[in-house]
Amino acid sequence: xxxxxxxxxxxxxxxxxxxxxxxxxxxxxxxxxxxxxxxxxxxxxxxxxxxxxxxxxxxxxxxxxxxxxxxxxxxxxxxxxxxxxxxxxxxxxxxxxxxxxxxxxxxxxxxxxxxxxxxxxxxxxxxxxxxxxxxxxxxxxxxxxxxxxxxxx
Amino acid sequence: xxxxxxxxxxxxxxxxxxxxxxxxxxxxxxxxxxxxxxxxxxxxxxxxxxxxxxxxxxxxxxxxxxxxxxxxxxxxxxxxxxxxxxxxxxxxxxxxxxxxxxxxxxxxxxxxxxxxxxxxxxxxxxxxxxxxxxxxx
Numbered sequence: 001x002x003x004x005x006x007x008x009x010x011x012x013x014x015x016x017x018x019x020x021x022x023x024x025x026x027x028x029x030x031x032x033x034x035x036x037x038x039x040x041x042x043x044x045x046x047x048x049x050x051x052x053x054x055x056x057x058x059x060x061x062x063x064x065x066x067x068x069x070x071x072x073x074x075x076x077x078x079x080x081x082x083x084x085x086x087x088x089x090x091x092x093x094x095x096x097x098x099x100x101x102x103x104x105x106x107x108x109x110x111x112x113x114x115x116x117x118x119x120x121x122x123x124x125x126x127x128x129x130x131x132x133x134x135x136x137x138x139x140x141x142x143x144x145x146x147x148x149x150x151x152x153x
Numbered sequence: 154x155x156x157x158x159x160x161x162x163x164x165x166x167x168x169x170x171x172x173x174x175x176x177x178x179x180x181x182x183x184x185x186x187x188x189x190x191x192x193x194x195x196x197x198x199x200x201x202x203x204x205x206x207x208x209x210x211x212x213x214x215x216x217x218x219x220x221x222x223x224x225x226x227x228x229x230x231x232x233x234x235x236x237x238x239x240x241x242x243x244x245x246x247x248x249x250x251x252x253x254x255x256x257x258x259x260x261x262x263x264x265x266x267x268x269x270x271x272x273x274x275x276x277x278x279x280x281x282x283x284x285x286x287x288x289x290x
Binding site: 022025026027028029030031032033034036037044045046047048051052053054055058073074077078079080081082083084085088089 | 168170177180181183184185186187188201202210211212214215216218219221222223226227228230231232233234235236237282288
């Protein structure tokens, strides 16, 4: 069950360095060989690259407030993901200062899955001057009934 | 790719990837840092109610969105929105494609709609991206 008390909870701030090697590794994993990802200096991040914040938040206690949501493992899933770049996409060599927050919780009735509980977590990434560079918006959903799970279904 | 060339009907052909393998999943998980065992550990996946380890939604989303940036240029990306529709299991082949749905001539931005379709013809992932060409190029 989604813990409604998690609404508004903020994670501890963490730093994220945008690294050339990680950009190249990530681009290869998602099957892109665009030269902009492989530049020696200032390699451009792929559109979903900020998901690698996993590595950086793991270094700081309580950086990821998602655990406070207590979403049921079997009935919870990733529904949507959004990335917004304020200005040009981040490039290798930049250091971003990030913080995540449980920003929204809402419910919706569904005929097939019962009550759906949606949770939105927003991570803001700022530069050293505090200017907003990017946002990652994760939307998870928990169904009140377990979904049907068939191979290929 | 320039703003002037991003015109509806001028999209490149679809990118077909597959059949997806467990190696694809493991490579993506290592690269992304999402080590959720449901995507690579058979025992864990079955205990969680899945017939097999299931693909990572963010992996298919990554392939879909770089199909668009390989075409229009990663340096122009302003906004990326992804909706996950259906899990992709190893063995499934996914075809990624998209099209220009809007152009703003004064702001010099282009909106693109994207989708990934599996062997069965079902949508597995959908996306919308905004590319900003206002800085030139």
